[in-house]
Amino acid sequence: MKLCRAALGVLLLAPLGVRAVEPISLGLALAGVLTGYISYPRLYCLFAECCVQKPNLSRKELQKDLNSKLFGQHLAKKVILNAVSGFMSNAKPKKPLTLSLHGWTGTGKNFASKIIAENIYEGGLNSDYVHLFVATLHFPHASNVTLYKDQLQLWIRGNVSACARSIFIFDEMDKMHAGLIDAIKPFLDYYDHVDGVSYQKAIFIFLSNAGAERITDVALDFWRSGKQREEIKLKDMEHALSVSAFNNRNNLKCSPEAMKLMRTL
Ligand SMILES: Nc1ncnc2c1ncn2[C@@H]1O[C@H](COP(=O)(O)OP(=O)(O)OP(=O)(O)O)[C@@H](O)[C@H]1O
Ligand SMILES: [Mg+2]
Numbered sequence: 001m002k003l004c005r006a007a008l009g010v011l012l013l014a015p016l017g018v019r020a021v022e023p024i025s026l027g028l029a030l031a032g033v034l035t036g037y038i039s040y041p042r043l044y045c046l047f048a049e050c051c052v053q054k055p056n057l058s059r060k061e062l063q064k065d066l067n068s069k070l071f072g073q074h075l076a077k078k079v080i081l082n083a084v085s086g087f088m089s090n091a092k093p094k095k096p097l098t099l100s101l102h103g104w105t106g107t108g109k110n111f112a113s114k115i116i117a118e119n120i121y122e123g124g125l126n127s128d129y130v131h132l133f134v135a136t137l138h139f140p141h142a143s144n145v146t147l148y149k150d151q152l153q154l155w156i157r158g159n160v161s162a163c164a165r166s167i168f169i170f171d172e173m174d175k176m177h178a179g180l181i182d183a184i185k186p187f188l189d190y191y192d193h194v195d196g197v198s199y200q201k202a203i204f205i206f207l208s209n210a211g212a213e214r215i216t217d218v219a220l221d222f223w224r225s226g227k228q229r230e231e232i233k234l235k236d237m238e239h240a241l242s243v244s245a246f247n248n249r250n251n252l253k254c255s256p257e258a259m260k261l262m263r264t265l
Contacts, residue, residue: 051129051163052120059085062119069115070108074230075237076101084116087203095190096202100173102241104212113169113205120167120203129163131155135172135180142177149183156187157197164201173208211241 044050062085066077080099087097099116101109114125121127133139139148159166170176170184187199218236219229 052165057088065115075234093200096199096204098188098204100206102208102211109207130167132169135176145177145179152183160199160202161197167203169205171207173206174210
């Protein structure tokens with residue numbers, strides 16, 4: 001109120017200035033500025049979160065973050081860096097980016113996905129464009145799988161329509177009920193559009209303990225034979241994972257179709 005009175009006082013005391021800026025012109029000018037603010041994305045994005053604030057994700061920044069924060073995961077670091085920076089620099093990817101991170105509990109799967117999210121959206125996991133699903137929390141009842149399936153597909157569709165560069169993180173994939181992985185599958189393929197929506201710029205990250213024992217075995221074998229941990233190559237793990245995690249139907253319950261897909265991620 002004090003401010004309004006002061007403004008009124010200034011207006012009354014400055015009749016010349018008031019005449020120069022008459023109300024209609026002032027209104028139009030304000031409307032113009034507001035329209036400009038709303039319609040000029042870069043300006044708007046200075047004040048509010050936008051779909052992909054950093055379209056040119058900095059490979060250097062991501063590398064710096066991974067090196068300084070994520071320890072002992074040379075394979076994951078390399079894959080994440082190349083996959084994420086390559087994908088983000090591609091203006092027209094042919095399919096969404098799908099990453100599947102496997103490992104024993106507490107090895108940094110959620111931590112790594114947080115680093116990825118933060119390098120794409122300033123808000124990281126809190127961003128409106130980053131969606132985290134925890135199988136046991138969001139899809140707890142086997143009897144509701146059909147409902148979850150519909151809700152999940154609607155959620156993914158709605159959010160990718162609103163922001164093509166949406167990120168979906170699925171935690172505890174190994175505890176996901178049968179059918180739900182099949183529900184995600186259509187979004188991960190090489191389709192230009194599915195029902196009028198393109199999913200090619202979206203990012204899907206799957207976190208799982210599946211295969212953790214085999215990963216530990218491989219690391220232990222390397223250690224026993226006196227080799228450095230960094231000597232472990234991705235192909236050593238890929239083989240271990242393909243024979244362990246997704247062949248075990250008790251670990252990951254999904255259709256053969258979805259299992260094939262997960263093996264190729
Ligand atoms: N490789 C790592 N480098 C640095 N910090 C780590 C690493 N792994 C785990 N941490 C720390 O431990 C915390 C827990 O790890 P995180 O939640 O990412 O494990 P997880 O692999 O998702 O385990 P779970 O399978 O039990 O979900 C992280 O928030 C982080 O602080
Ligand atoms: Mg976790």
